[in-house]
Amino acid sequence: MNYQKTFYRKGIKTAIKFVAEYSPDGKLIKNTQYNPDGTVFNEIYYNPNGSIKTTKKY
Known part of the structure; x- marks a missing residue:
């Protein structure tokens, strides 16, 4: 099971959320970055x- x-x-005006997803053996497999509005x-x-x-940019 993966964990996050x-x-x-x-920043000056906003906070950016980063979610790092790891494999069961502790290796980084995905990093997701969110805008302040949650997108x-x-x-x-x-x-x-x-x-x-x-890399996917939205």
Whole structure:
């Protein structure tokens, strides 16, 4: 089962939410970044070796 960690970065006017999804063995597999209104603006998928597999921007 995968697990997630949520991070926030506060800017001058807004806070951006980041959700990192990890595989059961602790490797990063997906990083999702959200706008302050909750919509997704960037998704990054990772290969098992840690390199970036795919990036989707919205």
